[in-house]
Amino acid sequence: MRDGLNAANYWTGGIAGLDSRGAHLDIEVSLSLSPQQRISLDLNDVPVMVTADRTELMQIMLNLALNARDALGDAPDQRIGLAIGLLAAAPPGLALSLGTAPEGPVAHISVSDNGCGIATTDLANIFRPFYTRKDGSGTGTGLGLAVVAGIVPEAGAGLAVSSGPGEGTRFDIFWPLEPPSGKVRGQTARSSGALAALGAMTVLLVDDEPAVLETLTEMLECAGAEVGPCVTPGEALTALREDPEAWSLLVTDYDMSDMDGAALAEAARAIRPDLPVLLITALPDAPRVIRHEGTLFDAVSGKLVSVDGLIAAARAAIVGRRATEPHRAPDFAA
Secondary structure (H helix, E strand, O other): OEEEEOOOOEEEEEEEEEOOOOOEEEEEEEOOOOOOEEEEEEEOOOOEEEEOOHHHHHHHHHHHHHHHHHHOOOOOOEEEEEEEEEEOOOOOOOOOOEEOOOOOOEEEEEEEEOOOOOOHHHHOOOOOOOOOOOOOOOOOOOOHHHHHHHHOHHHOOEEEEEEOOOOOEEEEEEEEOOOHHHOOOOHHHHHHHHHHHOOOOEEEEEOOOHHHHHHHHHHHHHOOOEEEEEOOHHHHHHHHHHOHHHOOEEEEOOOOOOOOHHHHHHHHHHHOOOOOEEEEEOOOOHHHHHHHHOOOOOEEEEOOOOHHHHHHHHHHHHHHHHHHOOOOOOOOOO
16 A cells, blocks of 8 residues: 655556557546645555546546545545455445446445545435535536446446545445446447547647546547647647647636636637637536626536537537638538
């Protein structure tokens, strides 16, 4: 076990695997922490090998880790536990909140925290879209666990939750080493054209959360786009000034430390008036923000959408800008 990672460090989850083409994978999630927050890692001595969709695994790990971090509150001993191992089988008689227990050997992924915990009345609702216990804090939209709920059952995996007020929360995932019926999650979408859906696109992507930036980059690349990832708005504006016509789309977060998404969109439009802008945000009041900012954003989406959802949002942004600038807005592959 490794312990004591804190203050904007990252952890490497230690899960490796194969994608649908048999290529080796390593899942790494970056998590920014305050000096009071610590991570305990309990990892297998050798990587656990699974056949899986890398982006989906990253989405699960990122969402659960972010939820654990946000649940820590202001307690003096703020701790997140992350464990990955190999089990001969899922525990018998397991009470699952999502999916089913896979047969045979499974990868066991556990994410826990010693935070505020979840009341029994809330446990039944935590996987519902837009349900959040963080109302008013600005830290959640209720989308993260809904993403997890959409992935786990389809992958043939099972998830159990244990929690209580003041007792912290633990999520246990039991993931099959091979997907059900030999089908890799994500393979159908890629084979049916998702890989080429944004194939003519060059996307300037901005998010100051490195883990989110990496995940969105993977999703856009999965859809065929060429991506320029930027961790600060300043980096994106520099790239835009160097070659304004090189970019088909700007995709940005809203709540960033140096400059918010609205200011970035305005600065980008001063350089390139016809540039489509897609806002991907975790703000609970995103609809109000969009109304307030008027036409700065051509489309909006919640964070960590599916690849198909991201493709749809990107296309919506381009169509929206084309309606405003019909003679200048870029086209995309049909």
